Structure formats: structure tokens, C-alpha cells
Amino acid sequence: MQTPLKVAIVGSGLVGSLLAIYLKRAGHTVHVFDRSQDIRTIEFSGRSINLAMSNRGWKALDDLGLGEEVRKIAIPMDKRAIHPIGQELYYQYYGKEGESIYSISRGVLNRKMISLAEAEGVEFIFETKIWDLELASATLHTGESERGTWEDLDYDMVFGADGAFSRVRHRMQRQSMFNYSQEFLSLGYKELNIPANADGTHKLDKNSLHIWPRHNFMLIALPNLDGSFTCTLFMPFEGEKSFESLKDKETLEQFFAEHFPSTIDVIPELVNDFFKNPTSTLVTMKCYPWTYKDKVALIGDACHAIVPFYGHGMNAGFEDITILNELMQEYGDDWKRIFKEYQKSRKPNTDAIAELSYRNFMEMSSKTADENFLLKKKIEKRFSEKYPDKWMPLYSMVTFSHRPYSEALALGDWQNNIMNEVMKMDNIEQLWDTKAVENKILELLQKKHA
Amino acid sequence: MQTPLKVAIVGSGLVGSLLAIYLKRAGHTVHVFDRSQDIRTIEFSGRSINLAMSNRGWKALDDLGLGEEVRKIAIPMDKRAIHPIGQELYYQYYGKEGESIYSISRGVLNRKMISLAEAEGVEFIFETKIWDLELASATLHTGESERGTWEDLDYDMVFGADGAFSRVRHRMQRQSMFNYSQEFLSLGYKELNIPANADGTHKLDKNSLHIWPRHNFMLIALPNLDGSFTCTLFMPFEGEKSFESLKDKETLEQFFAEHFPSTIDVIPELVNDFFKNPTSTLVTMKCYPWTYKDKVALIGDACHAIVPFYGHGMNAGFEDITILNELMQEYGDDWKRIFKEYQKSRKPNTDAIAELSYRNFMEMSSKTADENFLLKKKIEKRFSEKYPDKWMPLYSMVTFSHRPYSEALALGDWQNNIMNEVMKMDNIEQLWDTKAVENKILELLQKKHA
Numbered sequence: 031m032q033t034p035l036k037v038a039i040v041g042s043g044l045v046g047s048l049l050a051i052y053l054k055r056a057g058h059t060v061h062v063f064d065r066s067q068d069i070r071t072i073e074f075s076g077r078s079i080n081l082a083m084s085n086r087g088w089k090a091l092d093d094l095g096l097g098e099e100v101r102k103i104a105i106p107m108d109k110r111a112i113h114p115i116g117q118e119l120y121y122q123y124y125g126k127e128g129e130s131i132y133s134i135s136r137g138v139l140n141r142k143m144i145s146l147a148e149a150e151g152v153e154f155i156f157e158t159k160i161w162d163l164e165l166a167s168a169t170l171h172t173g174e175s176e177r178g179t180w181e182d183l184d185y186d187m188v189f190g191a192d193g194a195f196s197r198v199r200h201r202m203q204r205q206s207m208f209n210y211s212q213e214f215l216s217l218g219y220k221e222l223n224i225p226a227n228a229d230g231t232h233k234l235d236k237n238s239l240h241i242w243p244r245h246n247f248m249l250i251a252l253p254n255l256d257g258s259f260t261c262t263l264f265m266p267f268e269g270e271k272s273f274e275s276l277k278d279k280e281t282l283e284q285f286f287a288e289h290f291p292s293t294i295d296v297i298p299e300l301v302n303d304f305f306k307n308p309t310s311t312l313v314t315m316k317c318y319p320w321t322y323k324d325k326v327a328l329i330g331d332a333c334h335a336i337v338p339f340y341g342h343g344m345n346a347g348f349e350d351i352t353i354l355n356e357l358m359q360e361y362g363d364d365w366k367r368i369f370k371e372y373q374k375s376r377k378p379n380t381d382a383i384a385e386l387s388y389r390n391f392m393e394m395s396s397k398t399a400d401e402n403f404l405l406k407k408k409i410e411k412r413f414s415e416k417y418p419d420k421w422m423p424l425y426s427m428v429t430f431s432h433r434p435y436s437e438a439l440a441l442g443d444w445q446n447n448i449m450n451e452v453m454k455m456d457n458i459e460q461l462w463d464t465k466a467v468e469n470k471i472l473e474l475l476q477k478k479h480a
Numbered sequence: 481m482q483t484p485l486k487v488a489i490v491g492s493g494l495v496g497s498l499l500a501i502y503l504k505r506a507g508h509t510v511h512v513f514d515r516s517q518d519i520r521t522i523e524f525s526g527r528s529i530n531l532a533m534s535n536r537g538w539k540a541l542d543d544l545g546l547g548e549e550v551r552k553i554a555i556p557m558d559k560r561a562i563h564p565i566g567q568e569l570y571y572q573y574y575g576k577e578g579e580s581i582y583s584i585s586r587g588v589l590n591r592k593m594i595s596l597a598e599a600e601g602v603e604f605i606f607e608t609k610i611w612d613l614e615l616a617s618a619t620l621h622t623g624e625s626e627r628g629t630w631e632d633l634d635y636d637m638v639f640g641a642d643g644a645f646s647r648v649r650h651r652m653q654r655q656s657m658f659n660y661s662q663e664f665l666s667l668g669y670k671e672l673n674i675p676a677n678a679d680g681t682h683k684l685d686k687n688s689l690h691i692w693p694r695h696n697f698m699l700i701a702l703p704n705l706d707g708s709f710t711c712t713l714f715m716p717f718e719g720e721k722s723f724e725s726l727k728d729k730e731t732l733e734q735f736f737a738e739h740f741p742s743t744i745d746v747i748p749e750l751v752n753d754f755f756k757n758p759t760s761t762l763v764t765m766k767c768y769p770w771t772y773k774d775k776v777a778l779i780g781d782a783c784h785a786i787v788p789f790y791g792h793g794m795n796a797g798f799e800d801i802t803i804l805n806e807l808m809q810e811y812g813d814d815w816k817r818i819f820k821e822y823q824k825s826r827k828p829n830t831d832a833i834a835e836l837s838y839r840n841f842m843e844m845s846s847k848t849a850d851e852n853f854l855l856k857k858k859i860e861k862r863f864s865e866k867y868p869d870k871w872m873p874l875y876s877m878v879t880f881s882h883r884p885y886s887e888a889l890a891l892g893d894w895q896n897n898i899m900n901e902v903m904k905m906d907n908i909e910q911l912w913d914t915k916a917v918e919n920k921i922l923e924l925l926q927k928k929h930a
Contacts, residue, residue: 206664206761208664212659212661
């Protein structure tokens with residue numbers, strides 16, 4: 031137990047709600063503010079990508095004993111289901127037998143997390159806009175409108191869990207020596223839907239993350255509990271094949287018939303949803319520092335928003351909380367130290383997952399349909415199964431381990447160099463599962479230690 | 481002449497005032513706003529680095545016929561004067577005979593520019609804070625305080641020439657798809673002063689940019705018309721040798737005695753100035769887009785703030801104006817097109833000068849005192865004098881030419897690779913001025929075209 035403080039969290043999203051439970055259990059009074067309505071009272075849809083919870087996310091929940099409760103609303107996906115045009119669909123398993131990532135609807139999880147936090151005694155204050163704050167005194171400024179009268183709310187400490195466009199960070203940004211970057215992709219996304227069968231079953235394999243890779247655009251689908259799939263179409267905003275180019279019903283239907291023929295039967299509301307749902311942007315945001323003395327800290331997307339192609343936005347945010355909690359155990363009431371170590375330890379790792387996420391669009395949209403890539407993966411899988419202590423594939427390090435993201439990125443680059451050497455071997459297509467290939471990898475692995 | 485518009489420029493600095501003259505001459509009504517007092521009525525000192533005007537800056541002035549007027553307040557510097565510890569000072573010429581950069585006090589130039597603009601009929605509105613604006617209607621919001629009552633001022637077009645911390649950009653930043661980064665160096669700077677001799681002459685060679693290179697810190701001095709030099713000390717904020725470590729008179733005097741012994745006699749007010757003048761930060765800021773339809777455009781530091789080590793902040797800003805003016809000539813009243821082409825053409829070039837400026841700290845603070853580097857420069861100089869059509873040194877391309885910065889950067893990197901090869905030749909220290917070295921460079925140059 032730490033000395034009890036009065037703590038405000040700005041943002042009632044996934045990270046804000048989970049952090050609230052950790053802080054409440056540590057003995058603090060916790061108020062969570064959100065500008066929006068209580069998500070439990072509204073329909074949340076139309077602009078979401080389903081979450082893929084993996085080991086880092088589960089650890090943050092399991093450490094509180096909340097994992098089981100959340101597993102009830104999660105569907106395991108142990109593989110990618112790749113849908114090429116005019117070919118049979120095929121599967122790529124994510125990890126070893128029994129290893130899965132878990133599809134969860136963002137809305138469903140968020141409602142659950144808020145209810146869990148309330149049950150612990152966390153107080154939620156919805157429909158309350160925090161326009162600004164004073165860093166030195168941890169005072170929040172709230173009011174009806176940005177330019178109207180504000181009320182001051184005093185706290186001992188404030189966490190900004192208010193996402194990529196964080197107001198708390200906005201205040202920190204105005205300080206000198208604050209490094210900041212935001213970079214948008216020229217690619218956007220739109221939510222579509224595959225409804226359940228009449229009997230409530232799924233129209234596609236429910237334990238797969240479905241991908242229709244088409245190089246510079248792609249469609250994905252993640253399963254929901256009710257038998258439906260939440261689909262996401264990623265494509266450029268402008269250009270020949272782009273959101274801009276799909277301007278009417280005819281063009282859209284023709285485009286899907288040409289590029290996604292296998293979806294025609296399963297997305298009945300295509301035209302309706304496409305023109306009703308917004309086209310959302312994708313941003314990578316980095317900043318530093320993340321904390322102000324022992325008063326204010328940013329967490330989750332508010333300090334490291336990433337693109338969704340590794341499915342690690344929430345996982346990285348939850349891992350922030352795990353690390354913060356470990357530091358709370360270690361340094362007790364020394365919040366200055368806790369905040370300093372927290373930002374120092376997390377920054378290189380969130381930079382690494384930002385880089386990995388950015389790169390993974392290429393893997394999902396192009397490489398999953400590339401024979402060379404598939405052969406590489408097969409060789410890697412075979413080797414890592416035989417020598418699990420010598421080789422863990424990058425995807426597994428990121429998704430099924432707790433190794434720091436920055437180490438995974440560096441190791442992955444090194445492994446990639448090795449695999450590029452291996453792929454240069456004569457007749458590799460025939461020899462891929464021979465002892466010669468195995469020995470080549472062992473030899474190249476040896477070199478590093480030399 | 482274009483169709484006359486009502487144009488507001490936010491910021492009465494160097495770029496704002498010069499742009500005002502260009503727009504006025506093109507037939508527009510021009511109002512320049514500044515939050516500060518008229519710089520002509522106040523003393524401006526204590527936080528400045530003297531400007532080094534070079535060909536790009538001069539062109540923007542000469543095209544208006546204003547170069548001669550400004551040359552009167554400028555001092556040519558044709559070389560660096562390097563001050564090592566315990567060795568004789570030596571010189572490095574910047575270019576060919578007759579090529580110089582020009583030292584100008586920022587305050588003196590700014591006052592001159594405002595007066596020149598007023599003489600053309602530009603209206604300046606000082607002590608007026610522009611808190612925000614509406615992009616779509618080019619409406620400025622002004623008022624006493626940010627949270628007080630605002631007055632609306634309507635224009636046809638608004639330019640943000642309001643520097644690295646631009647309010648105009650701040651509004652654009654809140655739009656979706658706006659890319660932005662700001663990165664601070666861990667290095668700061670402080671202004672010091674070398675006063676004139678009693679008879680008004682300079683205490684050091686007046687036609688040199690003086691450098692005391694000390695690796696991770698350095699002192700520089702640029703001449704003023706009144707016989708004084710404006711000095712700038714660049715050093716880390718924190719660490720062993722840092723601003724933080726120089727906390728009292730004794731430490732400071734001891735530090736200067738150890739590292740800058742030759743300055744003791746010429747900086748009499750060291751202690752006073754050091755503790756009176758602020759320690760300023762150094763930031764690189766990039767963003768995109770720079771314009772909003774045909775309504776709003778950013779210019780100068782407001783869209784590309786760079787570190788000062790190449791002396792090109794103002795030169796790059798003035799070149800923005802040159803390019804904008806060329807586009808005004810080409811596209812007449814099609815401001816949408818003018819703005820689109822302007823940002824597209826300038827962005828790669830201002831990114832390049834940002835990179836070059838960042839790298840140049842290393843050149844100034846370390847390499848100018850490095851024998852290998854000096855030998856390289858000698859070889860390069862000899863070759864470029866003999867084959868001026870085959871080789872223009874990077875510094876000359878940036879400073880004495882109008883070649884786009886991005887081309888200069890790329891060519892410079894290629895030249896650097898060639899010079900690295902040349903430096904590997906046996907006995908290069910003895911053979912540097914022989915035909916063999918010359919032929920080697922010719923051969924390597926040939927390779928590119930192969």
C-alpha cells in the first residue's frame with residue numbers, strides 16, 4: 031500500500047479504466063473523467079477495429095485476477111486465414127499449438143472494464159470536458175465550453191489516458207524541450223460487417239483472423255461473440271484504388287466484385303455501411319517526456335499512438351500499466367522516481383512497437399500472399415520448433431512473450447538478415463526442410479556470438 | 481499585378497516584413513500583426529545569434545532592389561577563424577576569392593526591414609495578439625487575453641510568419657492529416673559580448689566568423705558594425721560540462737580560463753552577461769501541409785524551424801519568399817495553385833537544410849579542429865578550383881549557389897563518399913596535392929555516370 035492520494039485519470043477508455051483499478055487497489059481515491067457519455071449507455075460501432083488481445087494485455091489483467099472475466103468475451107484466433115483471389119484460402123498459424131491472440135470488440139471490452147472498475151470503487155465522471163490543466167498543481171480545468179467559464183478541480187496527481195489527441199499532453203507540449211511528432215498514413219480505414227448466420231453461427235472460420243491481402247489495400251475480419259465479424263477495409267485515401275475513387279454504389283460494387291469476390295455473399299450491407307460509416311485516419315504519435323515531476327503522467331495512446339497493423343495498441347498500453355505497477359512496488363511513495371523510471375523504461379519499447387506496427391502493413395497486405403515470404407516462414411517455423419532456445423520468431427516474441435519490444439525489434443532484424451542469407455542457397459525451394467538448411471542457420475547464428 | 485486582396489501577415493520578423501513588401505508591390509493591401517512592441521522602440525539583445533546572410537537571402541532582397549540598403553548594415557566574413565587551445569589561430573576560407581557570408585545583427589536588420597516595408601505602404605499593427613483564426617474564412621481572432629473577449633478581423637488571405645511556435649500553425653495542427661514534429665537538442669545557447677576597442681575598432685579580425693571548437697561545446701563570435709562582436713556559447717544543458725554545471729562566478733571563470741583562455745581579455749562582462757542572459761533552446765520543427773486552400777499559408781520558421789549551425793534559418797525563409805513570388809508570377813490569381821506548388825516545391829528543400837544544419841554542429845564544434853577534416857577540405861578546394869564545373873564543395877552549394885537544398889544534400893553525400901575513398905590512399909598526407917589524387921577523384925566521379 032502506498033500513501034493514499036487523490037488521483038484523476040482523464041479518459042475512460044481501456045487504459046484509463048484498467049489503470050484506475052490498479053491505483054484503487056494501491057489505496058488511492060480514483061476519479062476517471064471522460065468528455066463522452068458512459069459508453070455503457072450508447073451504441074458503439076461504425077469506426078472500430080476489433081482488438082487482438084495477446085500475452086502482454088492478458089498479463090495486466092491476470093495480475094489483478096481479472097483475466098478470466100475478460101476471457102468470457104474473447105474469441106481465440108490461432109491463425110491467419112488468407113483469402114487470395116481465385117485460389118483456395120489457406121492458413122498461417124501464429125505460434126505453437128495452443129498459442130492464440132484473442133478477438134474482442136472494443137466497445138464490449140470497454141463497457142466491461144468500466145463496470146469492473148466501478149465495482150472496485152472507482153468513480154467515473156462522464157460528459158465532463160477537461161479543457162486544460164495546471165501541471166505543477168495537478169489542477170484540472172473543466173467547463174461547458176472551451177472559451178466559457180471553467181471550474182478548477184484539485185488533485186494530487188493526474189494521468190492522461192485520453193488517447194492520441196490527448197488534452198493533457200497538449201498542455202505538456204507547450205513546455206519547452208518537449209519533443210513531439212505526429213505522422214498520418216496516406217491510408218485510411220472503414221468498418222464493414224459480416225453478420226451471423228440465422229442460427230447464430232459464424233459465416234467464416236471463427237478462430238481465424240481473416241485477411242484479403244491486395245498489396246496496397248486489404249480487408250480484414252475479426253470474429254465477434256454474436257456470430258458476426260467486424261471487418262476493416264484499409265486503403266489509400268486518394269489515387270486510383272482509393273476511398274476517394276469509390277464514390278458511388280456502382281463503383282463500389284464493381285470494386286468488391288473484382289477484388290473481393292468471396293465477400294459478396296457475406297457482406298450484405300456493403301453499400302449501406304460503406305457510405306454510412308466514416309473513413310478514419312491512421313496516425314503514429316510519439317513524444318517525450320511523458321511525465322511532469324510527481325504530478326502528471328501520460329499513458330497509452332496519449333504518449334504513443336501507433337498504427338493498428340500489429341494489433342498492439344491496447345497491448346502496449348496495458349503493458350505501460352504493468353511496468354508502472356512494478357515500479358510502484360519497487361519505489362513506494364517516491365512518485366518522482368516512479369515516473370522517471372517509467373518513461374525511461376517504456377519509451378524505447380513503445381518506439382519499437384511503433385516501428386514494428388508500421389512495417390506490418392506490408393507483411394499483412396503483401397507478404398502474406400508472397401511465396402518467398404511463406405517459404406521463409408516455413409523454414410523459420412521448422413527451425414524454431416526444433417531449437418526453441420535458439421530461435422523465437424519475431425511475431426511470437428512480440429505477441430506471445432514479454433520480452434521488451436525494443437529487444438524483439440533488434441533480434442527480429444538480425445533473424446531477418448540470417449533468413450535472407452538462407453534464402454540465397456541454391457534450390458532452397460526443394461531443400462528447405464533439409465539438414466543443410468538447418469546447419470546453415472546454426473552457423474549464421476554462431477557468427478553473432480563470434 | 482494580381483487582383484488586389486486584403487492580406488494579413490502574422491509576425492513582423494524578418495520573413496514577415498520582407499513578404500509584406502513583396503505582397504504590397506504585387507498590389508495587395510497588407511497588414512502585419514505582432515504580439516510584441518515595435519522592435520524599433522525597444523532594445524533587442526540578450527538572446528540572439530547574429531545572422532549570416534548568404535546568397536539566397538541576398539537574392540530575395542536584390543530582386544526588390546533592397547540589397548544595397550541592407551549591405552550598409554552588413555559585415556562580410558570570408559572565412560572562419562579557428563581558435564584552438566594552446567595553438568595559433570588559423571583561418572578556413574568559405575569559398576573562392578570574393579565570396580563571403582555577411583554578419584548582421586538580427587535586431588538591426590529587423591528594424592530596417594520594418595521601416596522599408598512601412599515606406600512601401602505596409603501597415604504594421606503591434607502589441608496585438610492573434611490567439612486563433614478560422615482557416616476557411618481567413619478570419620483572425622484577436623483580444624487582450626486568450627480567454628477574454630475576442631474581436632474578429634476578416635481577410636482574404638492570411639500568412640503565418642510567426643516563427644517556430646506559430647499560432648497560425650497551431651490552428652492548422654488541429655486538423656486531421658496534419659504531420660508535425662518538434663525535436664529539441666540537448667544543447668542550449670547563451671549570448672555573450674566582445675565590446676569594441678576604445679577607438680571603435682574590433683578586438684578580433686572583423687572579417688571572420690570566429691569559432692572556439694571544443695567538441696561537445698563551442699563558442700562563436702560574429703562582428704557588429706559598432707566594433708563589438710556578438711558571441712554565442714553552445715553547450716549541453718546538463719552533464720559534466722554544461723550550463724547546469726556553471727552555477728556560480730568561480731566555476732564559470734575557471735571554466736573559461738581552462739577552455740577559452742584567449743577570450744578572458746576580450747569578454748570583460750562574462751560573469752554579468754552569463755548570469756543575466758537567458759539560456760535558450762534549439763529546436764527543429766517540421767510540418768506538412770503548409771497551406772490551407774487559397775486562404776492560409778505558413779512561411780519561414782513557422783513551417784520549418786531549424787538549428788542555427790549552418791546559418792540558414794533566415795536564408796531559407798527568404799528563399800521561401802523568392803519561390804512564392806516566382807509562383808505568383810507564373811500563376812497570377814490562382815492562389816490555390818500557387819500555395820500547392822509552393823509547399824510541394826519547398827518541403828523537400830527545407831527538410832534538407834534542416835538535416836544539413838543538424839549535421840553542421842559536428843563540423844563546427846569538432847571537425848574544424850580535426851587534421852583529417854582539414855586535409856579533406858584542402859584536397860576538395862584544390863580540386864574544385866581546378867575543375868569548377870565538376871565539383872562545387874557542399875558549403876558553397878548551400879551558401880553561394882541557388883541550387884535547391886535537397887540537391888546540395890544529395891550531391892554532398894556523394895562527394896563525401898568519394899573523399900572517403902581518396903583519404904584511404906597510401907601516404908595521402910604527403911600526396912594530397914599530386915596528380916594521382918586528382919586522377920583518383922576524376923575516376924570516382926566518372927563512376928557515377930557509369
